[in-house]
Amino acid sequence: MRVLYFGTYERAYPRNAQVISSLRRAGVDVEERHAAVWDGHEHKWAAGPVSAFRLARAQARLLLRRPDIEFDVLIVGYPGHLDLPAARRVARGKPVVFNPLVSLEDTLVDDRGRFRRRSLPARALAAIDGRALRAADLVVADTEANADDLARRAHLPHRKVAVCFVGAEERVFRPGWERRETFTALFVGKLIPLHGLETVLEAARLVPETPFRVIGSGQEKAALADRPANVEWVPWVEYERLADELQAAGCALGIFGTSAKAGRVIPNKVFQALACGTPVVTADTRAARELLADGVSALLVPPGDPEALAAAVRRLAEDGSLAERIAGRGHAVYREHASEEVLGARWRGLLEAL
Numbered sequence: 001m002r003v004l005y006f007g008t009y010e011r012a013y014p015r016n017a018q019v020i021s022s023l024r025r026a027g028v029d030v031e032e033r034h035a036a037v038w039d040g041h042e043h044k045w046a047a048g049p050v051s052a053f054r055l056a057r058a059q060a061r062l063l064l065r066r067p068d069i070e071f072d073v074l075i076v077g078y079p080g081h082l083d084l085p086a087a088r089r090v091a092r093g094k095p096v097v098f099n100p101l102v103s104l105e106d107t108l109v110d111d112r113g114r115f116r117r118r119s120l121p122a123r124a125l126a127a128i129d130g131r132a133l134r135a136a137d138l139v140v141a142d143t144e145a146n147a148d149d150l151a152r153r154a155h156l157p158h159r160k161v162a163v164c165f166v167g168a169e170e171r172v173f174r175p176g177w178e179r180r181e182t183f184t185a186l187f188v189g190k191l192i193p194l195h196g197l198e199t200v201l202e203a204a205r206l207v208p209e210t211p212f213r214v215i216g217s218g219q220e221k222a223a224l225a226d227r228p229a230n231v232e233w234v235p236w237v238e239y240e241r242l243a244d245e246l247q248a249a250g251c252a253l254g255i256f257g258t259s260a261k262a263g264r265v266i267p268n269k270v271f272q273a274l275a276c277g278t279p280v281v282t283a284d285t286r287a288a289r290e291l292l293a294d295g296v297s298a299l300l301v302p303p304g305d306p307e308a309l310a311a312a313v314r315r316l317a318e319d320g321s322l323a324e325r326i327a328g329r330g331h332a333v334y335r336e337h338a339s340e341e342v343l344g345a346r347w348r349g350l351l352e353a354l
Helices: 014-025 049-064 084-091 104-111 120-135 144-154 197-206 221-226 239-248 268-276 306-318 320-337 340-353
Strands: 002-007 029-034 073-076 096-098 138-141 161-163 185-188 212-215 231-234 251-253 280-283 299-301
Touching: 002 014, 002 084, 014 029, 014 268, 014 340, 049 084, 073 084, 084 096, 084 120, 096 120, 104 120, 104 144, 120 144, 138 144, 138 340, 144 161, 185 197, 185 239, 197 212, 197 221, 197 306, 212 239, 239 268, 251 268, 251 306, 268 280, 268 320, 280 306, 299 306, 306 320, 320 340
Parallel strands: 002 029, 002 073, 073 096, 096 138, 138 161, 185 212, 185 251, 212 231, 251 280, 280 299
Antiparallel strands: none
């Protein structure tokens, strides 16, 4: 089977890198036709003439390049909501699969608050979402919760939406966690409302004896200006070094935001931690329950609840045997449901069914 991974997708983003890696592991020949627009831009959702010009120029390049390979299925990568018309023309009747990861309206309106609900930009984003999702022969979401939301937004029959977990890129994220003498709670990610940074900082204040390490930057980094003394902030670490950070941590923190979107996703960093065998603490949501069980494969706490998060971190710091049990079972769940081998077979099966 041959697949063309197509569009202005962000090449280094874990969802794209992991899908390509999993497909290749499953024996699929993956070719890329990529035109860079979003790569290397921290604020890739910022609208404006420059962004519009970059996007138009990239899509012109995608269309002008004649197909130099035969392929069976075309996949539009994330973020590719504006790439579907070009993808349809290039596919020439072959099946088109959309890997959207997010709804633009949900991300920019409900989650990040860039636009007011029912404003003209919000309605435009909803229209872009709907057209892109309906233009694909199959939409692949990352959780059942997100699949239901995308189907509702685009009025899609559920047979046109499938689910494949995000997983982790295993050339980088490999098992290696061991309990250390010094326990550190590690938080990695873009500092956006979804992640619940304020909840993490409040939890750190409640356990001043426990070191916290925050790696990342973004919209809410101003909250770190008055962070408690036990919180270390590192604005950036190379992607290839994140596994070292996870393996050295006492536990990995997931997301704790209270938005509807936060309840529908399992973030990259949770899969990456599970792949490394690191104990995970994250919000108890519908999406998290699709993969994890509280007290078995992770510690799940109510979203936006710093007291519960502090208590979970303290439990793992004080009970080494619990941390080791959570770590071992969390990694086993990853191997059973979200490894590259499992997801590669899942993706290949979805594509062959088209």
